Amino acid sequence: MCLLIAIEGIDGSGKGTQAAKLHAYLLARGRKSALLSFPRYQQTQFGLKIGEFLNGKFGTLETVHPLLASLLFAGDRFESRELIEQTIASHEIVVFDRYVASNVAHQGAKSKGQERTKLIEWILHLEHTIYQLPHAHRNLFLDINVPLAQQLIAAKSKRDYTEKSADLQEADTDYLHQVRSVYLELATGPNWTTIPCESPHGLRTIDEIAADIVATVESLAGAL
Numbered sequence: 715m716c717l718l719i720a721i722e723g724i725d726g727s728g729k730g731t732q733a734a735k736l737h738a739y740l741l742a743r744g745r746k747s748a749l750l751s752f753p754r755y756q757q758t759q760f761g762l763k764i765g766e767f768l769n770g771k772f773g774t775l776e777t778v779h780p781l782l783a784s785l786l787f788a789g790d791r792f793e794s795r796e797l798i799e800q801t802i803a804s805h806e807i808v809v810f811d812r813y814v815a816s817n818v819a820h821q822g823a824k825s826k827g828q829e830r831t832k833l834i835e836w837i838l839h840l841e842h843t844i845y846q847l848p849h850a851h852r853n854l855f856l857d858i859n860v861p862l863a864q865q866l867i868a869a870k871s872k873r874d875y876t877e878k879s880a881d882l883q884e885a886d887t888d889y890l891h892q893v894r895s896v897y898l899e900l901a902t903g904p905n906w907t908t909i910p911c912e913s914p915h916g917l918r919t920i921d922e923i924a925a926d927i928v929a930t931v932e933s934l935a936g937a938l
Protein backbone atom coordinates (compact mmCIF):
# COMPACT_ATOMS: atom_id res chain seq x y z
CA MET A 715 0.00 0.00 0.00
CA CYS A 716 1.15 3.53 -0.74
CA LEU A 717 0.63 6.10 2.03
CA LEU A 718 -0.87 9.38 0.80
CA ILE A 719 -0.02 12.42 2.93
CA ALA A 720 -1.48 15.84 2.10
CA ILE A 721 0.13 18.96 3.52
CA GLU A 722 -2.60 21.55 3.97
CA GLY A 723 -3.01 25.05 5.36
CA ILE A 724 -3.64 28.66 4.38
CA ASP A 725 -1.35 30.50 1.95
CA GLY A 726 1.99 31.23 3.56
CA SER A 727 1.66 28.55 6.26
CA GLY A 728 4.76 26.75 5.02
CA LYS A 729 3.25 23.91 2.99
CA GLY A 730 5.80 24.04 0.17
CA THR A 731 8.69 24.25 2.62
CA GLN A 732 7.45 21.39 4.80
CA ALA A 733 6.37 19.13 1.92
CA ALA A 734 9.88 19.39 0.41
CA LYS A 735 11.51 18.75 3.78
CA LEU A 736 9.34 15.72 4.51
CA HIS A 737 10.04 14.27 1.07
CA ALA A 738 13.81 14.81 1.49
CA TYR A 739 13.70 13.22 4.95
CA LEU A 740 11.85 10.16 3.67
CA LEU A 741 14.28 9.73 0.77
CA ALA A 742 17.24 10.02 3.15
CA ARG A 743 15.67 7.25 5.26
CA GLY A 744 15.52 5.02 2.20
CA ARG A 745 11.76 5.34 1.69
CA LYS A 746 10.40 5.44 -1.86
CA SER A 747 8.82 8.88 -1.54
CA ALA A 748 7.35 11.14 -4.23
CA LEU A 749 6.31 14.77 -4.01
CA LEU A 750 3.39 16.19 -6.01
CA SER A 751 2.35 19.85 -5.79
CA PHE A 752 -1.02 21.26 -6.73
CA PRO A 753 -2.05 23.38 -8.56
CA ARG A 754 0.22 22.30 -11.41
CA TYR A 755 0.17 25.84 -12.80
CA GLN A 756 2.42 25.25 -15.80
CA GLN A 757 1.82 21.54 -16.42
CA THR A 758 -1.92 21.30 -17.05
CA GLN A 759 -4.43 23.27 -19.09
CA PHE A 760 -6.54 23.72 -15.97
CA GLY A 761 -3.44 24.85 -14.07
CA LEU A 762 -2.84 27.66 -16.58
CA LYS A 763 -6.44 28.81 -16.10
CA ILE A 764 -5.98 28.69 -12.30
CA GLY A 765 -3.05 31.08 -12.70
CA GLU A 766 -5.30 33.44 -14.66
CA PHE A 767 -8.07 33.09 -12.06
CA LEU A 768 -5.62 33.94 -9.25
CA ASN A 769 -4.46 36.97 -11.23
CA GLY A 770 -8.07 38.22 -11.38
CA LYS A 771 -8.66 37.56 -15.09
CA PHE A 772 -12.15 36.14 -14.51
CA GLY A 773 -13.19 38.69 -11.88
CA THR A 774 -12.72 39.24 -8.19
CA LEU A 775 -12.92 36.48 -5.57
CA GLU A 776 -16.55 37.48 -4.85
CA THR A 777 -17.70 37.50 -8.48
CA VAL A 778 -16.54 34.01 -9.49
CA HIS A 779 -18.97 31.51 -7.97
CA PRO A 780 -17.08 29.04 -5.76
CA LEU A 781 -18.70 26.10 -7.49
CA LEU A 782 -17.26 27.26 -10.82
CA ALA A 783 -13.88 28.03 -9.25
CA SER A 784 -13.80 24.51 -7.74
CA LEU A 785 -14.00 23.03 -11.26
CA LEU A 786 -10.61 24.49 -12.15
CA PHE A 787 -8.81 23.03 -9.14
CA ALA A 788 -10.51 19.62 -9.43
CA GLY A 789 -9.86 19.71 -13.20
CA ASP A 790 -6.16 20.23 -12.58
CA ARG A 791 -6.09 17.00 -10.54
CA PHE A 792 -8.30 15.17 -13.07
CA GLU A 793 -5.87 16.12 -15.82
CA SER A 794 -3.08 14.81 -13.55
CA ARG A 795 -4.83 11.56 -12.63
CA GLU A 796 -2.60 9.30 -14.67
CA LEU A 797 0.45 10.88 -13.06
CA ILE A 798 -1.11 10.46 -9.61
CA GLU A 799 -1.97 6.81 -10.27
CA GLN A 800 1.46 5.99 -11.72
CA THR A 801 3.19 7.74 -8.84
CA ILE A 802 1.14 5.82 -6.28
CA ALA A 803 1.85 2.53 -8.07
CA SER A 804 5.61 3.07 -7.96
CA HIS A 805 6.13 4.63 -4.49
CA GLU A 806 5.69 3.84 -0.81
CA ILE A 807 4.68 7.35 0.21
CA VAL A 808 3.31 10.26 -1.81
CA VAL A 809 3.52 13.72 -0.25
CA PHE A 810 1.02 16.18 -1.71
CA ASP A 811 1.72 19.90 -1.34
CA ARG A 812 -2.01 20.77 -1.33
CA TYR A 813 -4.61 18.26 -2.43
CA VAL A 814 -8.41 17.94 -2.45
CA ALA A 815 -8.86 19.61 0.96
CA SER A 816 -7.39 22.84 -0.43
CA ASN A 817 -10.27 23.04 -2.90
CA VAL A 818 -12.74 22.37 -0.09
CA ALA A 819 -11.20 24.98 2.23
CA HIS A 820 -10.75 27.70 -0.39
CA GLN A 821 -14.15 27.40 -2.03
CA GLY A 822 -15.98 26.56 1.21
CA ALA A 823 -14.58 29.81 2.62
CA LYS A 824 -16.81 31.79 0.25
CA SER A 825 -20.09 30.59 1.79
CA LYS A 826 -21.52 29.85 5.22
CA GLY A 827 -23.81 27.40 7.02
CA GLN A 828 -25.92 25.04 4.93
CA GLU A 829 -24.61 26.51 1.67
CA ARG A 830 -21.02 25.77 2.76
CA THR A 831 -21.94 22.21 3.78
CA LYS A 832 -23.59 21.56 0.40
CA LEU A 833 -20.69 23.05 -1.54
CA ILE A 834 -18.19 20.91 0.38
CA GLU A 835 -20.24 17.77 -0.35
CA TRP A 836 -20.32 18.72 -4.04
CA ILE A 837 -16.56 19.25 -4.24
CA LEU A 838 -15.81 15.93 -2.52
CA HIS A 839 -18.24 14.17 -4.86
CA LEU A 840 -16.64 15.83 -7.89
CA GLU A 841 -13.06 15.01 -6.89
CA HIS A 842 -13.47 11.52 -5.48
CA THR A 843 -16.58 10.06 -7.15
CA ILE A 844 -16.77 11.71 -10.57
CA TYR A 845 -13.04 12.19 -11.11
CA GLN A 846 -12.12 9.07 -9.09
CA LEU A 847 -9.21 10.72 -7.33
CA PRO A 848 -7.87 8.75 -4.36
CA HIS A 849 -8.42 9.99 -0.80
CA ALA A 850 -5.43 11.16 1.24
CA HIS A 851 -4.86 8.84 4.17
CA ARG A 852 -3.88 11.80 6.33
CA ASN A 853 -4.15 15.56 5.94
CA LEU A 854 -1.61 17.53 7.96
CA PHE A 855 -2.99 20.98 8.72
CA LEU A 856 -0.25 23.57 9.27
CA ASP A 857 -2.04 25.99 11.55
CA ILE A 858 -0.83 29.57 11.55
CA ASN A 859 -2.60 32.86 12.25
CA VAL A 860 -3.43 35.05 9.27
CA PRO A 861 -1.19 38.10 10.00
CA LEU A 862 1.83 35.85 10.47
CA ALA A 863 1.07 33.95 7.26
CA GLN A 864 0.78 37.24 5.38
CA GLN A 865 4.21 38.27 6.67
CA LEU A 866 5.61 35.02 5.27
CA ILE A 867 3.82 35.56 1.93
CA ALA A 868 5.37 39.04 1.71
CA ALA A 869 8.83 37.56 2.22
CA LYS A 870 8.24 34.77 -0.31
CA SER A 871 10.09 34.75 -3.61
CA LYS A 872 8.41 35.28 -6.97
CA ARG A 873 5.89 32.68 -8.13
CA ASP A 874 5.71 31.34 -11.67
CA TYR A 875 2.06 32.26 -12.29
CA THR A 876 1.90 35.86 -11.09
CA GLU A 877 3.92 39.05 -11.26
CA LYS A 878 2.24 40.27 -8.08
CA SER A 879 3.79 39.84 -4.61
CA ALA A 880 0.47 38.35 -3.41
CA ASP A 881 -2.19 36.78 -5.63
CA LEU A 882 -5.94 37.52 -5.38
CA GLN A 883 -6.46 35.13 -2.47
CA GLU A 884 -3.29 35.89 -0.56
CA ALA A 885 -4.02 39.64 -0.56
CA ASP A 886 -7.50 39.24 0.96
CA THR A 887 -7.25 39.12 4.76
CA ASP A 888 -10.94 38.35 5.42
CA TYR A 889 -10.82 35.55 2.89
CA LEU A 890 -7.73 34.00 4.52
CA HIS A 891 -9.55 34.11 7.89
CA GLN A 892 -12.47 32.25 6.34
CA VAL A 893 -10.18 29.67 4.71
CA ARG A 894 -8.53 29.09 8.09
CA SER A 895 -11.94 28.67 9.72
CA VAL A 896 -12.90 25.94 7.20
CA TYR A 897 -9.56 24.19 7.80
CA LEU A 898 -10.13 24.32 11.57
CA GLU A 899 -13.53 22.69 10.99
CA LEU A 900 -12.12 20.04 8.63
CA ALA A 901 -9.23 19.30 10.99
CA THR A 902 -11.63 17.94 13.61
CA GLY A 903 -12.17 15.00 11.20
CA PRO A 904 -10.62 11.56 11.72
CA ASN A 905 -7.97 11.65 8.98
CA TRP A 906 -6.52 14.99 10.05
CA THR A 907 -3.61 16.04 12.26
CA THR A 908 -3.10 19.66 13.23
CA ILE A 909 0.52 20.84 13.32
CA PRO A 910 0.82 24.17 15.17
CA CYS A 911 3.17 26.64 13.49
CA GLU A 912 3.25 28.91 16.52
CA SER A 913 4.28 28.53 20.14
CA PRO A 914 3.67 31.05 22.96
CA HIS A 915 6.99 32.58 21.82
CA GLY A 916 5.84 33.19 18.23
CA LEU A 917 6.55 31.40 14.96
CA ARG A 918 8.15 27.99 15.48
CA THR A 919 11.23 27.22 13.43
CA ILE A 920 10.98 25.27 10.19
CA ASP A 921 12.86 22.39 11.87
CA GLU A 922 10.54 22.29 14.90
CA ILE A 923 7.49 22.06 12.67
CA ALA A 924 9.21 19.48 10.46
CA ALA A 925 9.94 17.31 13.51
CA ASP A 926 6.21 17.14 14.36
CA ILE A 927 5.37 16.24 10.77
CA VAL A 928 8.02 13.51 10.68
CA ALA A 929 6.74 12.03 13.96
CA THR A 930 3.19 11.82 12.58
CA VAL A 931 4.26 10.38 9.24
CA GLU A 932 6.66 7.87 10.84
CA SER A 933 3.85 6.56 13.04
CA LEU A 934 1.61 6.15 9.98
CA ALA A 935 4.38 4.70 7.81
CA GLY A 936 5.34 2.25 10.56
CA ALA A 937 2.22 0.33 9.70
CA LEU A 938 3.28 -0.10 6.05
Ligand code: ADP
Nearest residue numbers: 725726727728729730731866869870918919920
Ligand atom coordinates in the same frame (compact mmCIF):
# COMPACT_ATOMS: atom_id res chain seq x y z
P1 ADP B 1 2.99 27.95 1.41
O1 ADP B 1 3.46 26.86 0.48
O2 ADP B 1 2.09 27.42 2.50
O3 ADP B 1 2.41 29.15 0.75
P2 ADP B 1 5.83 28.41 1.85
O4 ADP B 1 6.38 27.06 2.22
O5 ADP B 1 6.06 28.88 0.47
O6 ADP B 1 4.26 28.46 2.22
O7 ADP B 1 6.39 29.43 2.92
C1 ADP B 1 6.19 30.83 2.78
C2 ADP B 1 7.49 31.56 3.10
O8 ADP B 1 7.71 31.49 4.50
C3 ADP B 1 8.71 30.95 2.44
O9 ADP B 1 9.57 32.01 2.07
C4 ADP B 1 9.33 30.08 3.54
O10 ADP B 1 10.72 29.98 3.42
C5 ADP B 1 8.95 30.86 4.80
N1 ADP B 1 8.66 29.99 5.97
C6 ADP B 1 7.85 28.92 6.00
N2 ADP B 1 7.78 28.40 7.25
C7 ADP B 1 8.54 29.19 8.04
C8 ADP B 1 8.89 29.19 9.45
N3 ADP B 1 8.40 28.28 10.29
N4 ADP B 1 9.72 30.16 9.88
C9 ADP B 1 10.21 31.10 9.03
N5 ADP B 1 9.94 31.16 7.72
C10 ADP B 1 9.13 30.23 7.21
